[in-house]
Amino acid sequence: QVLRIKTRNEEQVKQLQLLESLEHLELDFWINPSAAALPVDVRIPAHNVQAVKAFLESQGIAYSILIEDLQAVLDKEKQEMAYSQQRERSSNSFNYGTYHTLDEIYAELDHLASEYSSFVSKLQIGESYEKRPLYVLKFSTGGSDRPAIWLDAGIHSREWVTQASAIWIAKKIASDYGTDPSITSLLNQMDIFLLTVSNPDGYVFTHTTNRMWRKTRSKNAGSFCVGVDPNRNWDAGFGGPGASSNPCSDSYRGPSANSEVEVRSVVNFIKNHGNIKAFLTLHSYSQLLMYPYGYKCTQPADYAELNDLGRAAASSIQSLYGTTFTVGSICTTIYQASGGSIDWSYDYGIKYSFAFELRDTGRYGFVLPASQIIPTAEETWLGLKKIMEHVRDHPY
Amino acid sequence: AAMELQPSHGLASRAATLATAYLCYRRGSPGRALALRSIRRARREDIDDVGHKYHLELVLEDVPDKDSTINCTAEVLYHLGSKNVAPDVQFTLEGELKNTDEADDVFYNQIRSLEKELVAENIPDSHGNVPPEMEPIRRLAWVASGYVIWQNSTENTKFHLAQIKRVKQMKRSDEYLEFDYTILLHEMVSQEIIPWQMTVLWHPHHGVQVTRDSRQPKHTLE
Numbered sequence: 079q080v081l082r083i084k085t086r087n088e089e090q091v092k093q094l095q096l097l098e099s100l101e102h103l104e105l106d107f108w109i110n111p112s113a114a115a116l117p118v119d120v121r122i123p124a125h126n127v128q129a130v131k132a133f134l135e136s137q138g139i140a141y142s143i144l145i146e147d148l149q150a151v152l153d154k155e156k157q158e159m160a161y162s163q164q165r166e167r168s169s170n171s172f173n174y175g176t177y178h179t180l181d182e183i184y185a186e187l188d189h190l191a192s193e194y195s196s197f198v199s200k201l202q203i204g205e206s207y208e209k210r211p212l213y214v215l216k217f218s219t220g221g222s223d224r225p226a227i228w229l230d231a232g233i234h235s236r237e238w239v240t241q242a243s244a245i246w247i248a249k250k251i252a253s254d255y256g257t258d259p260s261i262t263s264l265l266n267q268m269d270i271f272l273l274t275v276s277n278p279d280g281y282v283f284t285h286t287t288n289r290m291w292r293k294t295r296s297k298n299a300g301s302f303c304v305g306v307d308p309n310r311n312w313d314a315g316f317g318g319p320g321a322s323s324n325p326c327s328d329s330y331r332g333p334s335a336n337s338e339v340e341v342r343s344v345v346n347f348i349k350n351h352g353n354i355k356a357f358l359t360l361h362s363y364s365q366l367l368m369y370p371y372g373y374k375c376t377q378p379a380d381y382a383e384l385n386d387l388g389r390a391a392a393s394s395i396q397s398l399y400g401t402t403f404t405v406g407s408i409c410t411t412i413y414q415a416s417g418g419s420i421d422w423s424y425d426y427g428i429k430y431s432f433a434f435e436l437r438d439t440g441r442y443g444f445v446l447p448a449s450q451i452i453p454t455a456e457e458t459w460l461g462l463k464k465i466m467e468h469v470r471d472h473p474y
Numbered sequence: 475a476a477m478e479l480q481p482s483h484g485l486a487s488r489a490a491t492l493a494t495a496y497l498c499y500r501r502g503s504p505g506r507a508l509a510l511r512s513i514r515r516a517r518r519e520d521i522d523d524v525g526h527k528y529h530l531e532l533v534l535e536d537v538p539d540k541d542s543t544i545n546c547t548a549e550v551l552y553h554l555g556s557k558n559v560a561p562d563v564q565f566t567l568e569g570e571l572k573n574t575d576e577a578d579d580v581f582y583n584q585i586r587s588l589e590k591e592l593v594a595e596n597i598p599d600s601h602g603n604v605p606p607e608m609e610p611i612r613r614l615a616w617v618a619s620g621y622v623i624w625q626n627s628t629e630n631t632k633f634h635l636a637q638i639k640r641v642k643q644m645k646r647s648d649e650y651l652e653f654d655y656t657i658l659l660h661e662m663v664s665q666e667i668i669p670w671q672m673t674v675l676w677h678p679h680h681g682v683q684v685t686r687d688s689r690q691p692k693h694t695l696e
Contacts, residue, residue, distance in 0.1 A: 112589045177601050289600045290636065290658060290667040307665070326692070328665040364662075402512070404482040412484050413663050440491070440634040441509055441537070443660055447602030 079127050080145035083118040083134065085111065090139050094118055103130065119144060174246045176448045177238055180282050183245055183275060187213055194252040197265065204343025207296040210278040212343050215248050217270040225353050225473065226269040227466055230344070231360040233308050233419070234292045235280025236444045239436050239454050240360040244274040246455035247462070260463065264470050277308055277340055290444065294338050298325035306332035311341045314421035315373025320414040331417050348423070356430035356469045357423035358462060363443050364412070364435040365403045367392050367461065370424040372408030373416040380429055387468050388432065391461040398457045401437065408433065430469050434458060476519040476529065486516035488632045489528035492624065493548035495633065496563040497534070499620030502682060504581045504610035505574030507537040507617055525554040526629060536572055537613065544569055552629045560625045578678040581610040585651055591643040598637065611641060614682065615655055618674040621684040623659070632662035639669065650677045656690065
């Protein structure tokens with residue numbers, strides 16, 4: 079039971095403070111006794127309720143019952159939460175404007191694949207270190223082995239706005255086919271592959287244990303420290319400057335290129351597919367739109383085209399809410415970093431390789447308020463669309 | 475010899491972030507935090523036997539009023555070699571900052587009238603939420619972290635305040651407010667999250683002081 083106690087004077091406050099010190103009563107004060115004018119709320123285990131009431135009455139201390147049966151209230155709340163979760167599932171009211179657990183995102187992938195089953199399907203491209211499935215949504219209106227666009231999010235698990243944006247983008251692509259001329263023509267010629275959670279082990283860890291976790295959760299031989307930075311693990315300048323050889327570092331490159339199954343699975347998928355024409359990856363934060371290289375500070379051969387396209391995409395992003403993205407190569411814009419994904423994809427032959435750093439510029443950083451998820455997804459989508467349209471119109 | 479840098483250049487961005495942090499420390503309060511809106515111009519000068527000096531023209535935002543911007547010129551000198559010497563920062567603001575005396579006084583009185591010393595955790599929380607009554611506490615951390623960032627910056631670092639893990643108000647017998655913060659700093663170049671303790675002193679019409687600060691071991695998090 080939860081009681082509300084109204085003390086009349088300092089003497090009574092002292093009595094309550096005495097009561098507070100009696101540990102065997104297992105009293106849980108929701109408002110502690112401090113001043114006579116303020117109420118004191120206390121939760122009392124059932125078996126001690128009578129004793130405490132008797133004490134209060136003997137001291138002439140007034141009280142009332144705030145909550146008759148706390149357990150009943152909690153049970154009801156739990157029931158209601160389960161019910162509304164269930165309603166959300168069955169009535170397709172996935173709230174894109176809030177952060178979700180891995181399970182919730184995976185459930186929505188299934189939902190999208192089922193609702194748009196004529197052109198959306200879910201593939202498993204591998205398993206994480208802790209054996210969680212790596213799911214890719216395939217958007218395809220037909221053909222066989224059409225040229226395709228790759229888009230991934232959440233390779234760094236703490237960058238929550240990226241997984242959240244990716245699932246919004248999935249819904250956007252699915253619902254725009256048949257209504258938006260640009261996306262319709264795009265999907266009539268090309269396929270899109272979308273990996274919404276590239277690092278599911280890390281993502282779960284950010285929910286259960288450490289919101290700021292970045293890496294995978296693989297064990298490192300000979301070290302207590304866990305995990306490899308999956309964006310230093312690609313076979314592009316691996317071992318060079320801008321990645322650490324220390325397993326405890328947040329930019330640890332790993333024992334060898336592709337050591338991380340999360341990276342290897344994507345590499346294998348892309349190689350096996352054989353017809354990927356663009357490789358786009360989402361990170362946060364800093365509001366940047368970058369092209370190769372990161373592992374070296376020299377310009378890529380396609381610098382002019384990539385720079386122009388990047389600027390056009392940044393301009394599209396800005397047109398919606400005024401959000402400014404800085405465009406440039408990874409090396410000159412942030413830092414030299416070896417083993418990065420778009421360097422690998424570019425050197426592999428995928429010309430249109432871009433890395434986005436989404437909102438914001440440091441005010442909230444990784445803990446971007448949920449209210450900014452949809453605006454971020456909306457503006458980012460405009461930039462992605464600009465790039466995809468260019469890829470569609472410039473086959474190679 | 476001074477070399478013009480693209481405002482989008484990573485080195486300009488680091489110097490600008492540092493200059494903003496320092497500025498925020500010098501001019502901030504629970505009623506005002508300053509953030510970097512954009513870099514208009516950046517030049518880098520290599521001074522023999524001394525270090526690298528950045529000349530910057532910045533546009534700053536007066537948080538919480540995002541529409542209120544102020545121009546600023548700043549010079550950041552990173553000293554050659556020494557890891558233990560903080561960079562020199564000089565700045566000039568073009569125009570006046572908004573007066574925050576009223577907001578500061580309100581916050582001061584609110585804290586002084588609390589029955590029990592304030593304690594809070596995870597600001598913002600995992601979902602980016604900040605309870606409105608915690609906004610001044612957050613701005614105060616921002617301002618104070620500017621000092622820590624300034625003292626620990628080099629040309630190869632770019633720090634932001636990632637989160638307040640814990641804040642505890644300390645009892646004082648004088649008129650000052652004192653808070654013990656454990657914050658998480660995000661260092662962009664290494665991508666490390668660094669826990670840091672700082673003891674912060676403040677009184678309206680006085681500046682923010684960091685009387686003690688120390689880097690904490692990383693496993694404090696896990």
